Amino acid sequence: MLDAVTSLRCLICHRSYRSDEIDYVCPRHGVEGIVDVEYDYERIAATVRREDLASEPGPGMWRYSALLPIDSQVPRPPLLVGDTPLVPAPRLAAEVGVRRVWVKDEGRQPTASLKDRASAMAAVKALEMPAVDGDTLGTSLDPSSTVITTASTGNAAAALAGICASMAIPAVIFVPASAPAAKVAQLLAFGASVMLVDGPYDTATDLCMAAAARHGWYNRNTGFNPYMTEGKKTAAYEVAEALHWDAPDAVVVSVGDGCIIGGLHKGFRDLLALGWIDRIPRLIGVQAEGSDYLVRVWESGSDVLTTPAIIPTTVADSISAGLPRDRIKGLAAVTATHGVFVRVSDDEILAAIPDLARLSGVFAEPAASAALAGLRKASDLGHVGPGDRVVLMSTGSGLKDVGAATAGAAAVGARPIEVAPDDEAVERALAEHHIT
Numbered sequence: 001m002l003d004a005v006t007s008l009r010c011l012i013c014h015r016s017y018r019s020d021e022i023d024y025v026c027p028r029h030g031v032e033g034i035v036d037v038e039y040d041y042e043r044i045a046a047t048v049r050r051e052d053l054a055s056e057p058g059p060g061m062w063r064y065s066a067l068l069p070i071d072s073q074v075p076r077p078p079l080l081v082g083d084t085p086l087v088p089a090p091r092l093a094a095e096v097g098v099r100r101v102w103v104k105d106e107g108r109q110p111t112a113s114l115k116d117r118a119s120a121m122a123a124v125k126a127l128e129m130p131a132v133d134g135d136t137l138g139t140s141l142d143p144s145s146t147v148i149t150t151a152s153t154g155n156a157a158a159a160l161a162g163i164c165a166s167m168a169i170p171a172v173i174f175v176p177a178s179a180p181a182a183k184v185a186q187l188l189a190f191g192a193s194v195m196l197v198d199g200p201y202d203t204a205t206d207l208c209m210a211a212a213a214r215h216g217w218y219n220r221n222t223g224f225n226p227y228m229t230e231g232k233k234t235a236a237y238e239v240a241e242a243l244h245w246d247a248p249d250a251v252v253v254s255v256g257d258g259c260i261i262g263g264l265h266k267g268f269r270d271l272l273a274l275g276w277i278d279r280i281p282r283l284i285g286v287q288a289e290g291s292d293y294l295v296r297v298w299e300s301g302s303d304v305l306t307t308p309a310i311i312p313t314t315v316a317d318s319i320s321a322g323l324p325r326d327r328i329k330g331l332a333a334v335t336a337t338h339g340v341f342v343r344v345s346d347d348e349i350l351a352a353i354p355d356l357a358r359l360s361g362v363f364a365e366p367a368a369s370a371a372l373a374g375l376r377k378a379s380d381l382g383h384v385g386p387g388d389r390v391v392l393m394s395t396g397s398g399l400k401d402v403g404a405a406t407a408g409a410a411a412v413g414a415r416p417i418e419v420a421p422d423d424e425a426v427e428r429a430l431a432e433h434h435i436t
């Protein structure tokens with residue numbers, strides 16, 4: 001049993017299980033039966049104070065171990081996961097018309113996206129699993145005897161491949177053939193076994209889930225493995241801690257499967273339950289127009305469990321999801337915090353790449369710049385205003401998709417000045433472009 005965890009509760013039937021009773025989902029509800037990890041907050045509050053977190057041993061996200069569902073015996077990945085900067089962006093705030101903006105730069109993670117928080121958690125949980133052959137008691141601490149698998153639009157896969165490489169754990173990855181080249185290059189470089197699926201992310205997920213069950217691999221899939229939310233929630237802890245526990249008014253984040261926004265919600269809920277913050281920010285979920293399942297469900301009030309999948313199309317590959325796998329938690333994050341969902345066009349997403357870079361210094365991939373496009377929309381619609389302190393989640397690095405960044409720059413008219421290799425030509429060009 002894990003110290004601070006009291007139970008795993010099914011989000012559909014609300015039945016609760018001990019943490020050693022089920023591995024992933026509520027058995028009554030199969031793959032849909034996503035569970036929430038519940039904690040004994042009194043016990044946590046008795047062992048750790050928020051002032052002490054900064055000096056807790058363990059780098060990055062492991063400083064919050066007292067609030068995480070992990071066994072203290074199991075090794076952590078040697079890579080630094082977490083501790084990403086919260087970058088003040090006053091020019092962006094002025095342009096959008098809100099009081100303050102900070103950009104949480106998750107592009108600074110070891111594999112360059114927020115997914116490292118979840119994949120690091122997956123590696124630790126996989127090593128906690130009882131050894132499969134049954135003749136060793138305790139955990140399967142030999143990393144090479146554990147195989148971890150996931151399907152992904154690219155970043156969760158790159159994160160898992162990188163974390164696994166750092167710990168010598170074999171990884172089997174299923175990605176759609178349309179994943180950006182940089183993400184596939186990361187997988188191959190990290191030495192993962194890569195299944196490039198001729199089909200969308202949703203198909204890759206189905207294939208991965210089936211193979212995991214057949215082979216007994218540890219399953220990291222989003223919206224199935226309950227601990228991914230618990231890894232991602234550490235981003236909310238860092239935001240609150242960096243703002244000296246004065247929670248922002250709103251947090252804007254792009255949404256594909258809904259796991260990140262659900263994780264942020266969980267993190268802020270934990271902090272509120274511990275009395276470390278006094279309110280939860282409004283969570284503003286941003287989806288691409290061509291992949292707007294959760295916006296539609298939120299607008300229409302239809303049932304998130306029975307609304308059929310859509311066929312997603314967007315340049316923002318990391319938020320392309322026909323049937324968001326973590327949609328129960330994703331929807332609840334917005335409704336329970338009195339937030340909103342907004343949709344943005346691919347053109348707005350691309351233009352937001354140079355926009356965010358120019359106004360804050362943070363270089364984002366399309367799924368991350370979508371948050372800025374969404375903040376602009378939320379401001380236009382009056383969902384955020386001049387009194388608000390806002391955190392913008394930049395979930396992945398611009399280097400993940402150089403093609404999109406190039407298209408975004410071209411869309412806002414940013415282009416290089418071609419110049420012959422001599423000083424006079426340089427001076428002529430500078431004069432022509434009024435650069436002094």
Ligand SMILES: *Cc1c(COP(=O)(O)O)cnc(C)c1O
Pocket residue numbers: 113114115155156254255256257258259260261318319365367368395396397
């Ligand atoms: C995965 C991802 C998202 C969306 O997260 P979900 O949990 O799928 O909603 C957003 N941005 C980036 C860069 C991602 O990798």
Ligand SMILES: [Zn+2]
Pocket residue numbers: 010011012013014015026027028029033
């Ligand atoms: Zn259930």
